[in-house]
Amino acid sequence: MNLVALEGSRMIMRKDRRIFVRLGFTDMRKQINGLSAFVQEQRPEGPFDGSYYVFCGKTRKVIKILYWDRTGFCLMQKRLERNTFPWPRDGTDLDEMSRANIRALLRGIDVWKEHCPVSYKIAG
Numbered sequence: 765m766n767l768v769a770l771e772g773s774r775m776i777m778r779k780d781r782r783i784f785v786r787l788g789f790t791d792m793r794k795q796i797n798g799l800s801a802f803v804q805e806q807r808p809e810g811p812f813d814g815s816y817y818v819f820c821g822k823t824r825k826v827i828k829i830l831y832w833d834r835t836g837f838c839l840m841q842k843r844l845e846r847n848t849f850p851w852p853r854d855g856t857d858l859d860e861m862s863r864a865n866i867r868a869l870l871r872g873i874d875v876w877k878e879h880c881p882v883s884y885k886i887a888g
Contacts, residue, residue, distance in 0.1 A: 782815040787855025792821035824848035850874035
């Protein structure tokens, strides 16, 4: 099995899976049924493609990760005792995120404020 433990946490995720984050806040009272219903509404293939779906609550202290492992749904949760996760307040869409960015996010780095690459044709 091709698994990786995310730095800064004990969450284990497969390396060959895509990761999607829901921008904005999610009601953290939702469990597997509510979160999977949201994914089904947003993506035609639904939550059964093996991707990881990441949600954050309004207090920004809890992140939940939902995925389908071909036999059932799994739900991982990380709750911070101090501080909060950096998370955009606006948005309701699912955006794909790289593995490096999810690691950084779980360590508290605001990946939405990273510098964007620029390219120029003429110097000076």
